[in-house]
Amino acid sequence: MKTLKIFSTVAKDQVMRRSKTKIVCTLGPASRSIKMIEKLLRAELSVARFNFSHGSYEYHQETLDNYRVAMERTGILCAVMLDTKGPEIRTGFLKDGKPIKLAKNQEITITTDYSIEGDQTMISMSYKKMVKDVKPGSIILCSDGEISLNLIICDKEHGLVHCCCENFAVLGERKNVNLPGVVVDLPTLTEKYKEDIFEWGIPNKITLSLSPLF
Structure with missing residues (x-):
């Protein structure tokens, strides 16, 4: 009491x-x-x-x-x-589990095949509908916004998104992803x-x- x-x-x-x-x-x-x-x-x-x-x-x-x-x-x-x-979107695993270095203006491809282990040329993301929801000019933010990717081309047939990195950065495995301005279709x-x-x-x-x- x-x-x-x-x-x-x-x-x-x-x-x-x-x-x-x-x-x-x-x-x-x-x-x-x-x-x-x-x-x-x-x-x-x-x-x-x-x-x-x-x-x-x-x-x-x-x-x-x-x-x-x-x-x-x-x-x-x-x-x-x-x-x-x-609900969340994350980047995938990387070859040998090692972080990759991204240079400013470097082109990199994103695949929605989450089984792919990424490297400096291609990384995977967990959102299967990404190719349908984004468009050229869209921005993809990774790792709490530390990495900014400017979308150049959407290859809907192969489930690929081609981007240009807007800054120097290091990307590790399983980092969070945000799609500003995109209505994400997740439960x-x-x-x-x-x-x-x-x-x-x-x-x-x-x-x-x-x-x-x-």
């Missing part, structure tokens, strides 16, 4: 302050200890984000347990966000999303959940 009274007092105080800016922090390897979470709470953390694109249920459960201990110790309430692995509610919600989110009474969309 004492803990609940503390929580109630702190919650009322937080409402009275009515801060207009919220702080969302991802709890990862460097921020998941009880001690570190206590520091974050005292620094007015608003929402703790759990990134389900990485980590096992056991890993996230341990983090959540630490989070709740930290809230109890500090008497500070904070929301929990479950950020699920939504919004994936099986992984449902599993994360029903197997972990609901049992742990998570405040809210998100699934990234294109």
Whole structure:
């Protein structure tokens, strides 16, 4: 009962302050200890984000347990966000698993055959409908936007896209891909999303959940 009274007092105080800016922090390897979470709470953390694109249920459960201990110790309430692995496009594997160097103005071909191991002349991407959805002049961003590819030719017959690299960069395996301005035809509610919600989110009474969309 004492803990609940503390929580109630702190919650009322937080409402009275009515801060207009919220702080969302991802709890990862460097921020998941009880001690570190206590520091974050005292620094007015608003929402703790759990990134389900990485980590096992056991890993996230341990983090959540630490989070709740930290809230109890500090008497500070904070929301929990479950950020699920939504629909995504990724580059494929590379020959010998080695990153490739891309030069500015270098031409490179993209195939939608995900079994192809890429090299400096061709890489694969996981989106089968890419050739139908993009067009000459489209931009393809890889690795959190670090690599920008300008589309030159779409070869729909062979499922190939020919591009020109707009900057010097190094591409590793399985990097994320974004298609600005393209309506991507991927399922919004994936099986992984449902599993994360029903197997972990609901049992742990998570405040809210998100699934990234294109």
